[in-house]
Amino acid sequence: MITFKINDQEVSARPGWTVLETAREHDIDIPTLCFHPAVSASGACRLCMVELREGSWSKLVASCIYPVAEGLQVFTETERVRNVRRWVFEMLLAACPASPEIARMAAKHGVTSTRFESHDPEQTCMVCGLCARVCEEVVGLSAIATVDRGVHKRVGAPFAKPTDVCVACGSCVTICPTGAMQSIFDSIRGVPATNLTQLG
Structure with missing residues (x-):
C-alpha cells in the first residue's frame, strides 16, 4: 500500500x-x-x-x-483550488447555461453567475467525452465522437452523420453527467429510440 x-x-x-x-x-x-x-x-x-x-x-x-x-x-x-474551481464553474455555466446539474453543483460551491458569454442558451452538453468513452471502452463500439473545434465542438455521430453502428443500449444516456445525451441520442442514430436498454 x-x-x-x-x-x-x-x-x-x-x-x-x-x-x-x-x-x-x-x-x-x-x-x-x-x-x-x-x-x-x-x-x-x-x-x-x-x-x-x-x-x-x-x-x-x-x-x-x-x-x-x-x-x-x-x-x-486551499484558496488556489477554490479560485480555480470557481473559474471552472463559471466557464461551465457559460458553456452549458441550460444544465440544471451544473447550476446545482456550481451553487453548492458558491457560484451562481458567470462573467463569460454564453454562445448557446439551450446548451446542456459540456463535451466531457464520457459518452464516447463508454461507447468505445464498455460497449465496444464507436457510435459517438466529438465533432468540430473550439466553441463549436460538440458530441455527435462520427463525421456528423447519423450512424447505424449505435445499438441503442442507452449507456451514453446513463453515464451523461448533465442529462444532455437524452436529447442528443436520436440525432446520433438518425431515428428515435423507443426502447433504451440502459446499462447500469
Whole structure:
C-alpha cells in the first residue's frame, strides 16, 4: 500500500490508484463531472483540481488522472483550488447555461453567475467525452465522437452523420453527467429510440 496525506489526513492507496480514487475511498469530497469509474479518466472538466505541496513548492493537478505516490501532500480546499474551481464553474455555466446539474453543483460551491458569454442558451452538453468513452471502452463500439473545434465542438455521430453502428443500449444516456445525451441520442442514430436498454 502507498501512504500519503490529503488535507493532513493520512490515507492509504493501492499502486495504480489516482488521488481522486483514493479520496473517494476515504470519503473525502472532490467535485467532478467528467469522471466515472467504468471508463478511463480524461481530466476534461478540471473540477477535480487539487494542490500538491512540498515545502515552499506547490502545483495544481487534476486529481482524476494524477497517480498516487508515497509521501504526497494533497490539499483539496486551499484558496488556489477554490479560485480555480470557481473559474471552472463559471466557464461551465457559460458553456452549458441550460444544465440544471451544473447550476446545482456550481451553487453548492458558491457560484451562481458567470462573467463569460454564453454562445448557446439551450446548451446542456459540456463535451466531457464520457459518452464516447463508454461507447468505445464498455460497449465496444464507436457510435459517438466529438465533432468540430473550439466553441463549436460538440458530441455527435462520427463525421456528423447519423450512424447505424449505435445499438441503442442507452449507456451514453446513463453515464451523461448533465442529462444532455437524452436529447442528443436520436440525432446520433438518425431515428428515435423507443426502447433504451440502459446499462447500469
